[in-house]
Every structure is written in structure tokens, then in C-alpha cells.
Amino acid sequence: MVEPIEAYEPLAVTYRSDILESVHHAAVVGLDRDGSVAFAFGDPLLPIYPRSSTKPLQAHAMVSAGLDLPDELLALVCASHDGRPMHLDGARRILASVGLNESALGNTADLPLDESESMRFVRQGGEPSALLMNCSGKHAGMLATCVINGWGHGPEYLRVEHPLQLAITNGIPALTSAPVAGIGVDGCGAPAHVIPLVGLARAFRAMAIGDAGDAGLRIHRAMSSHPEMVGGPDRDVTLLMRGIPGLMAKDGAEGVYAAALPDGRAVALKVADGANRPRPPLMRAALLALGVEVSAVREGTFDSLVLGHGKPVGDVRIVGELARLAGRG
Secondary structure, three states: OOOHHHHOEEEEEEEEOOEEEEEEEEEEEEEOOOOOEEEEEOOOOOEEOOHHHHHHHHHHHHHHOOOOOOHHHHHHHOOOOOOOHHHHHHHHHHHHOOOOOHHHOOOOOEOOOOHHHHHHHHHOOOOOEOOOOOOHHHHHHHHHHHHHHOOOOOHHHHOOOOHHHHHHHHHHHHHHOOOOOEEEEOOOOOEEEEEEHHHHHHHHHHHHHOOOHHHHHHHHHHHHHOHHHHOOOOOHHHHHHHHOOOOEEEEEOOOEEEEEOOOOOEEEEEEOOOOOOOHHHHHHHHHHHOOOOOOOOOOOOOOOEEEEOOEEEEEEEEOHHHHHHHHHO
8 A cells, every 4th residue: 555645646626717726636446347446546445534425334234233214214324414304303203213312312513514504593593413413313323223232322322342333343344345444533423434445435336236235225225215315405415316326425524425336336535635625526527437427417516616706717627547537438
């Protein structure tokens, strides 16, 4: 494996008023239908925190441990949701299914991820809460799994040594075909696992094609059929799944994105400095490079516009060999 700084390549640039303003380094890996590496820019073995892109992997352990939810609620367990009423109601329903309420949530208090929802709460005098935080669906699923199995469901459910977290940690290598390289603390308070970039792509692929068993297929079905629960009506991750039938996709903090199709094609990417601006254009380019049809995705989904006085004056553009492969696709 190369040194971390050398593991990234300049794959995108930002232009403002037709003048180069920024260069974005990233690592991107695409898997072909047979699971082989179709292309890799940067080091595919780069160890990363997938952050919220890990949620489907965490959900896999929960379903394997007995969590049984309707598809729309299972999609919410995999979500970084907007904090809209449908998301909050969904988290409450998950908790209520095992006799709990939102007071049991141990994740960090926050305002809704969606700016308009956040402003609405503030205008109404609302305060940050664990329910409003974008990870509340995942934590509701974690708590429900604990109750189902008779595991402690107080604050200890977030500890690395708790049976739930051990089930997640021990289950990840089978999905990624690689050991967990480290465990930190995520923004929501749950353990955050370190895995290879290509391992993230392999995990999504395994769930999409059935290699991760019934639990993986259920997660793929839930996410791809209820994309509005995974993000929100205007989020690129939701629009991406709406526009590409059968695609499961999940964004993650610090410039992470992963996606997979039932035919075996999969993508995982990480922006070096954690910026989200090049993330959607990079995903579009990677999908095109794999030959995935993206024309039905809503116009503007992949745009990362540069504004000047509130009006578009530039954009993010893919460069180099990735741009060439995307153009061919």
C-alpha cells in the first residue's frame, strides 16, 4: 500500500468564471460485473473511514441478528436522513416496535440535516435532539436489535465491546473480504470502522448480488425501493437511486460515496480532503466508466455549481483518464 497522501490522484477541478480555482484529489475504484477491478484511480487498498457509507454494513449485522422491519424502515436504518416528518416518524416506529421511545436514543443531539427543516425547527423554538439527528434511524435499529436479543440497551450499546457492536465488527470482514483495520468514534457516537476503499465496494456488491445472503438482499431491496428514506427528496443519493433502477447507494461524511447494482457493478470513492463538492460528479463519472446508464437521473443531481453573487459562475469538472473513461461510457 502506498503512503496515504500518495494514495490519491487529481481527478476533478473547479472552475470559477472559466479560471481554474481548485484541484480535487480523490481515490476511486470500480468493480466489473464479475467482481474484478475494472479501474482504480488512487490506491484501492487505501484504508478509509466510510463514515455513514458503513450504515448498510451495520444494518446487515442487525438483520442477521434478528432485526425484522418493513422495507421503508430498514431503509431508514441505513440512512443519513434529512430529518423530515417521515424520517422522524419512522424512527419512532422502529423504537415503538420494541417498546421504546426516543429517550432511549444514544446518538448525538443535532438539528435536521436538511437546511429548510432545520430552519423550521429553529423558528418554532425547537432544540437539537437525538431524534432529529440524521443517524437516528440507525440508532433506533441498533436499539431494537438489542432488545430483540436481550442485550443491554442503555448507553452501553455504543461501546466497542457490546454484543451488538461486536456483531457488527465481526461481520464486516465477510462483506469486505478484508479485516477491519481500526475502530474510531463516529460523529453520532457509534464505533466507526476503518476498511479498504475496495472493501467498501465489495460489501455493497455482495449485498446487491446476493452474496451477502438474505440479509444483504433485504437491505438492497429496502434502499433501492425506498430511496427517500435513505436521504431526502432533493438529496443526490436519493435522486441517484430513483434514476437508476436497482441501484443501492450511500453517501458518507468526508467525501465518501458507494454504490452497487444487482449485475455486480460497484463503485466506492473517497475525496482526499473530505470535501463533498466533487463527490457527485465523481460518482457520475465512475458509473459512466462502468457503462451504467445515468440519463434518467434527474437533471442537476450530479452538478456541483460554483456561485457568484447567488448565480452559477462555474462548476466541478472531471479530468484525466477518469474523464476519458466516463466519456467512452
